[in-house]
Amino acid sequence: MADHSLNLKDLTISLGDQVLFHLNAEIKAGEVLTVMGPSGSGKSTLLNAISGFLSPRFTCQGQIMLDGEDITHKDPSARHVGLMFQEPLLFPHMSVEENLLFALPRGGSKQERCEKVREKLRAVRLEELGARDPLTLSGGQQSRIALMRVLLSNPKALLLDEPFSSLDVDLRSRVRQFVFTQARENQLPVLMVTHDQADAEAANGPIINLLNHK
Numbered sequence: 001m002a003d004h005s006l007n008l009k010d011l012t013i014s015l016g017d018q019v020l021f022h023l024n025a026e027i028k029a030g031e032v033l034t035v036m037g038p039s040g041s042g043k044s045t046l047l048n049a050i051s052g053f054l055s056p057r058f059t060c061q062g063q064i065m066l067d068g069e070d071i072t073h074k075d076p077s078a079r080h081v082g083l084m085f086q087e088p089l090l091f092p093h094m095s096v097e098e099n100l101l102f103a104l105p106r107g108g109s110k111q112e113r114c115e116k117v118r119e120k121l122r123a124v125r126l127e128e129l130g131a132r133d134p135l136t137l138s139g140g141q142q143s144r145i146a147l148m149r150v151l152l153s154n155p156k157a158l159l160l161d162e163p164f165s166s167l168d169v170d171l172r173s174r175v176r177q178f179v180f181t182q183a184r185e186n187q188l189p190v191l192m193v194t195h196d197q198a199d200a201e202a203a204n205g206p207i208i209n210l211l212n213h214k
């Protein structure tokens with residue numbers, strides 16, 4: 001499995017003549033960089049810049065390097081960056097397995113594709129959830145399936161946007177460990193945006209406050 005890395009080199013995002021932030025960061029495979037900062041400091045903007053969804057109102061200078069390749073100006077679909085949000089965003093009219101099949105890159109027979117999905121679910125002992133309707137899953141199960149969906153798209157980096165904030169404290173720490181473990185096992189660099197100090201501490205990596213990166 002490839003050892004992925006995400007590198008932000010002099011990444012400067014501005015709105016008009018106001019610099020929102022200026023960042024240098026290197027995230028190695030399995031590491032989690034936590035990004036904090038008050039409302040309006042640019043956390044979502046940073047995630048948009050990395051995933052390719054930055055509004056043209058912003059200017060973006062510097063480089064976003066993924067596995068040594070400059071992706072700063074690539075189309076979102078060519079970046080191979082996986083995003084996980086606060087809400088699991090599973091399609092309610094599809095089974096869990098169909099949700100996961102939907103995320104799998106094209107290619108292979110239906111049978112091969114189903115087998116890939118089932119193998120992924122077995123690897124994390126969630127195979128019994130495959131036939132379920134997403135709305136019948138618990139919050140923690142939905143979050144785990146949402147992560148599996150991201151991983152099945154074969155990302156080279158994982159971006160987490162407040163991914164645990166809809167979960168209660170107990171569940172939150174278990175799902176968090178699940179996500180970090182999966183990131184390590186898949187050799188993915190992780191950038192996590194959070195307001196929660198416990199999330200940041202559990203990540204066990206560097207913490208950036210965007211307010212200090214003006």
Ligand SMILES: Nc1ncnc2c1ncn2[C@@H]1O[C@H](COP(=O)(O)OP(=O)(O)OP(=O)(O)O)[C@@H](O)[C@H]1O
Pocket residue numbers: 015020037038039040041042043044045046055057
């Ligand atoms: N499409 C846009 N057009 C113009 N300004 C925008 C746009 N999106 C965000 N902004 C502005 O850019 C700044 C950073 O916004 P951003 O959403 O990245 O902050 P944030 O740190 O994620 O905030 P929150 O914690 O509230 O989600 C804010 O001043 C916001 O008003």
